[in-house]
Each structure stands twice: as C-alpha cells, then as structure tokens.
Amino acid sequence: xxxxxxxxxxxxxxxxxxxxxxxxxxxxxxxxxxxxxxxxxxxxxxxxxxxxxxxxxxxxxxxxxxxxxxxxxxxxxxxxxxxxxxxxxxxxxxxxxxxxxxxxxxxxxxxxxxxxxxxxxxxxxxxxxxxxxxxxxxxxxxxxxxxxxxxxxxxxxxxxxxxxxxxxxxxxxxxxxxxxxxxxxxxxxxxx
Amino acid sequence: xxxxxxxxxxxxxxxxxxxxxxxxxxxxxxxxxxxxxxxxxxxxxxxxxxxxxxxxxxxxxxxxxxxxxxxxxxxxxxxxxxxxxxxxxxxxxxxxxxxxxxxxxxxxxxxxxxxxxxxxxxxxxxxxxxxxxxxxxxxxxxxxxxxxxxxxxxxxxxxxxxxxxxxxxxxxxxxxxxxxxxx
Numbered sequence: 001x002x003x004x005x006x007x008x009x010x011x012x013x014x015x016x017x018x019x020x021x022x023x024x025x026x027x028x029x030x031x032x033x034x035x036x037x038x039x040x041x042x043x044x045x046x047x048x049x050x051x052x053x054x055x056x057x058x059x060x061x062x063x064x065x066x067x068x069x070x071x072x073x074x075x076x077x078x079x080x081x082x083x084x085x086x087x088x089x090x091x092x093x094x095x096x097x098x099x100x101x102x103x104x105x106x107x108x109x110x111x112x113x114x115x116x117x118x119x120x121x122x123x124x125x126x127x128x129x130x131x132x133x134x135x136x137x138x139x140x141x142x143x144x145x146x147x148x149x150x151x152x153x154x155x156x157x158x159x160x161x162x163x164x165x166x167x168x169x170x171x172x173x174x175x176x177x178x179x180x181x182x183x184x185x186x187x188x189x190x191x192x
Numbered sequence: 193x194x195x196x197x198x199x200x201x202x203x204x205x206x207x208x209x210x211x212x213x214x215x216x217x218x219x220x221x222x223x224x225x226x227x228x229x230x231x232x233x234x235x236x237x238x239x240x241x242x243x244x245x246x247x248x249x250x251x252x253x254x255x256x257x258x259x260x261x262x263x264x265x266x267x268x269x270x271x272x273x274x275x276x277x278x279x280x281x282x283x284x285x286x287x288x289x290x291x292x293x294x295x296x297x298x299x300x301x302x303x304x305x306x307x308x309x310x311x312x313x314x315x316x317x318x319x320x321x322x323x324x325x326x327x328x329x330x331x332x333x334x335x336x337x338x339x340x341x342x343x344x345x346x347x348x349x350x351x352x353x354x355x356x357x358x359x360x361x362x363x364x365x366x367x368x369x370x371x372x373x374x375x
Binding site for chain 2: 133134135140142147148149150151152158159160161162163165166167170171
C-alpha cells in the first residue's frame with residue numbers, strides 16, 4: 001500500500017472524471033466525487049485500496065442550496081499500518097436516496113440509521129433503516145437547518161411526547177459566515 | 193435510637209417516673225418520625241448526577257447516616273425517587289411509569305439543574321424539568337450538585353415529612369392523596 005497522495009492519484013486514474021476534485025490539507029486527502037459513482041468508489045477504497053475501517057459517516061445540510069445534502073465518509077486503513085486517512089464527499093439532492101455502504105463496512109449500518117434519524121436522508125439497500133436515537137413515530141428530523149433548536153411539539157401516546165423548550169430570546173448561536181464579527185458572534189436567531 | 197425520641201419527636205411526653213419504656217406522642221408524629229428516618233430511595237440515575245448520587249451513598253458522605261442508604265432498584269420497594277440527571281423525552285414516560293409504580297406515600301427529589309429545569313439543554317430532545325410529569329418535593333441545585341447538597345435536600349425532605357398530617361387527615365376525610373392534604 002502506498003501513501004495518501006498515491007491513493008488520491010490512483011483514484012483519479014481509476015475513475016477519472018468521477019473524481020470531481022481532490023483537496024490536500026496537512027497530509028490528509030479529501031476526494032469530492034460524483035454521486036452516481038460514489039458507491040463504486042467507496043467499494044474500490046474498501047476492496048482494492050484496503051480501507052477496512054470506516055471511521056465516520058456523516059451528513060451536512062446545505063439548506064437553501066441545491067443539492068441540499070452532502071455525505072462525508074472518513075476512511076482509514078488498519079491493515080495498511082501507515083497513517084493514511086481518506087475522506088470521500090458527495091452531494092445529494094433532496095429527493096434522492098444515498099447508496100448504502102453497510103454491506104462493505106458493517107459499522108455503516110448504525111451510522112446510516114443515525115443520518116436517517118437526524119437528517120432524514122434515506123439509504124438505498126440498507127437492511128434495517130429505522131430511527132436510532134429518536135423513537136419510531138417522531139415526526140421530525142431534528143438536525144435539519146430548518147428545524148428550530150427549541151424543538152416542535154409532538155405526541156405519541158404511551159411512547160413519548162415533545163414540547164418547545166423556552167429559549168429566552170435565543171437561540172444564541174454562532175453562524176459560520178464570511179461576514180463581520182458582529183454577524184458571526186452569538187446572538188438570537190429568529191425562528192418559527 | 194436510645195436517646196433520639198426525646199429530642200426529635202415533637203409533642204412527645206416522656207415521663208421516666210411513670211414508665212421506663214413508654215412514650216406518648218401523636219400518631220402522625222410517630223409515623224412521620226419513622227418514615228423520615230427510613231427513606232428508601234429509587235435511584236433514577238440518568239446522567240452525571242448519578243455519579244454524585246453514588247458518591248452520596250458511598251462511605252465518605254454516607255447517606256445511611258440519614259437512614260436513606262437502602263437504594264432499591266424496584267420502584268415497589270421505594271419511598272423517594274431521586275431523579276438524578278437529564279430527562280430526555282425518550283426517557284420521560286419511563287420515569288413517569290416507574291413513579292406510578294411506587295406505592296404511596298412517596299416523595300420526589302429533583303437532583304441537579306437538568307432534572308429541575310432541563311438545565312443547559314434548551315433542546316428539542318430534553319424534558320424541561322421532571323416537574324412537568326411528576327410532583328417534586330425538593331429541588332437540588334448544582335451541575336451536578338455535590339453530595340453535601342443532595343444530603344441537604346434529603347434533610348429538607350425529612351423536615352417536610354415531619355410536618356405532614358397525612359394519617360389523621362386521611363382518617364378524617366378519606367382523602368387518598370397525601371399531597372393534597374398537607375398541613
């Protein structure tokens with residue numbers, strides 16, 4: 001097995017245009033890939049390149065942009081023995097399903113359930129796509145950007161209920177922005 | 193127990209000249225005295241407060257000095273539910289169900305900021321205080337409270353139980369709920 005730079009290059013040789021871009025930051029490589037080929041690329045990383053460990057699978061909500069979702073896969077190789085880390089990213093429109101990788105890395109089973117539970121992204125081919133943190137029947141996806149921090153009322157008789165939390169004028173949150181410090185600093189954001 | 197009845201029982205009359213082993217008191221006082229010195233907690237440990245609750249039970253702080261060392265993991269054998277930690281909405285109805293399984297008379301201590309008010313979790317996932325679901329007798333502040341604070345809360349609960357007039361009031365009115373007939 002080779003270094004992270006070689007791996008990023010070999011991906012480009014193998015998949016060509018499906019690797020939209022690669023980024024290197026302090027020796028760690030990120031490949032932004034085409035979502036049509038994402039599953040093949042991840043299978044290639046797992047099989048041929050020896051990334052036997054899926055550190056994490058997470059999702060990002062680019063609310064207001066299209067495509068809205070971005071899926072992020074953190075790969076690592078334990079068999080390799082070298083400190084090689086690879087991140088695979090791809091975007092996904094709101095009405096599409098992501099391909100499951102739970103058959104490649106069994107740990108992805110619960111990661112994908114969490115992404116489904118919190119963000120509402122469905123995974124095609126997942127063997128058991130149920131909620132994992134919230135209860136079955138909870139009607140919202142609470143990590144979406146359009147979901148208020150205080151929550152929304154819901155009711156599942158004999159199972160659970162939720163209410164809005166009092167926020168005293170909040171939520172007092174920082175917003176990632178290229179604007180001034182006044183815009184960035186924690187202050188109340190309007191909510192529904 | 194040898195010398196404590198004379199000092200701690202209110203309205204008790206102890207006449208050593210008449211009878212060496214007899215004391216006179218009101219039935220409420222006697223029952224309350226027995227109840228308050230033998231509180232069996234239901235440790236509802238849900239988060240980091242449970243660690244302090246365990247410390248309170250262990251040798252250094254030793255909650256058995258106040259008669260509350262018999263932590264029962266069955267609600268049917270418990271008198272006081274100590275809600276120690278963050279009550280998520282997912283857990284909330286389970287806590288309520290365990291509370292409903294406890295026989296009367298029963299009391300509740302909300303230990304720490306989360307159990308009292310939701311604490312720092314102003315969030316979609318957290319119940320904003322267990323008093324939304326069950327009646328709380330004592331709130332203990334802290335995040336988490338130190339064992340001394342919990343013991344102070346327990347002593348406040350003992351003071352409260354001392355003043356209850358449940359027995360006589362229930363006999364007179366037939367009222368089933370001790371909370372509703374407190375003096």
